[in-house]
Amino acid sequence: MRLDVVTIFPEYLAPLNVSLVGKAAARGQLDVRIHDLRSWTHDRHNTVDDTPYGGGPGMVMKPEPWGEALDEIIASGDGDAPVIVVPTPSGRPFTQELAVELSAKPWLVFTPARYEGIDRRVIEEYADRCDLREVSVGDYVLAGGEAPVLVMVEAIARLLPGVLGNAASHQDDSFAPGPMANLLEGPVYTKPPEWRGRGIPEVLLSGHHGKIARWRRDEAFRRTTANRPELIEGADPAAYDKKDREI
Ligand code: 6GU
Numbered sequence: 001m002r003l004d005v006v007t008i009f010p011e012y013l014a015p016l017n018v019s020l021v022g023k024a025a026a027r028g029q030l031d032v033r034i035h036d037l038r039s040w041t042h043d044r045h046n047t048v049d050d051t052p053y054g055g056g057p058g059m060v061m062k063p064e065p066w067g068e069a070l071d072e073i074i075a076s077g078d079g080d081a082p083v084i085v086v087p088t089p090s091g092r093p094f095t096q097e098l099a100v101e102l103s104a105k106p107w108l109v110f111t112p113a114r115y116e117g118i119d120r121r122v123i124e125e126y127a128d129r130c131d132l133r134e135v136s137v138g139d140y141v142l143a144g145g146e147a148p149v150l151v152m153v154e155a156i157a158r159l160l161p162g163v164l165g166n167a168a169s170h171q172d173d174s175f176a177p178g179p180m181a182n183l184l185e186g187p188v189y190t191k192p193p194e195w196r197g198r199g200i201p202e203v204l205l206s207g208h209h210g211k212i213a214r215w216r217r218d219e220a221f222r223r224t225t226a227n228r229p230e231l232i233e234g235a236d237p238a239a240y241d242k243k244d245r246e247i
Contacts, residue, residue: 001160002031002107004082005149006069008048008114010034012146021153024163040068049115058116066111066122073109074130081130082107085152087145088117091134094152096175098135102152103159110152112145182235184228186219 005013013034016022024030038046049059074081083105092098102108109130111118126132137148158164170176174184189200203215224231 001029001103001105001157002033002077002082003153004033004035004073004107004109005112006035006037006066006073006109007112007146007149008037009144009146010036012144013149015150016153020163021157024157024160027162029160029163030157035069035073037065037069040065040072052116056116060116061113061118061122063119063122066118067125070109070111070122070126077107080107082109084109084111084126084130084132085149086111086113086118086123086132086134087137087148087152088113088134089136089139089141090117091136094135094137094148094155096155096173098133099152099155100159103156108156110145110149112149114144180217180220181239182224182231183217183220184224184231186216186223 005016007013016032016034017025021030021032025032037048041047048061048065050062052058052060070084083102085102085108087110123132123134135148135152137151142148159170164170175182189204193200193205201215203211206212221232221235224235
């Protein structure tokens, strides 16, 4: 998968060289290209923003640098248009479902903005020419789209074939489709068997895989009810019973 990011803070994307995403890039599973938007400006001050038409607070990102940047990046491909992901708090929610969909695309271009956002005509222009998604990572406002890009790239990259050591490790992720869909994952434990007087739930030491699976399902329900009661609505108890029978 090829990933391009256009930003006025290229150094903000340095974490893409680290950990899971960095290793995937080092192995050649990801081709990550970070671009400085200011390299597509032509004035002495490398201006990327201007005051909003109609007045109001803040600044708006000028269309010309974005247009030149995206034209050049799109032209550098093999002719197939990338999917353009525009981080914005006004976008559709970024979900595990969208992460799965985007992880199947060969090429993603992220356009994190600062200030009050990018001139609308840029969004319209590239929505006409590409598959363009405006995406939000949650119901709060950040100062820019760079942190959301780190969030989205990590969620997408770990779904690529061969990036996680164990393919099964994202089968029962919280929010993954499948029998545990819409349930949060329950608690986990490792050695030592006693720590500061606290033990391990007996069932996990029993070796009884059926009982362990049922315990995990019950803990998942408990945690989901406590932290995300609205998700229980979409849970499918019949699917869990079916899972029980398979054990
Ligand atoms: Cl994608 N960008 C910004 N600036 N704030 C956000 C966001 C994105 N998602 C949630 N808040």
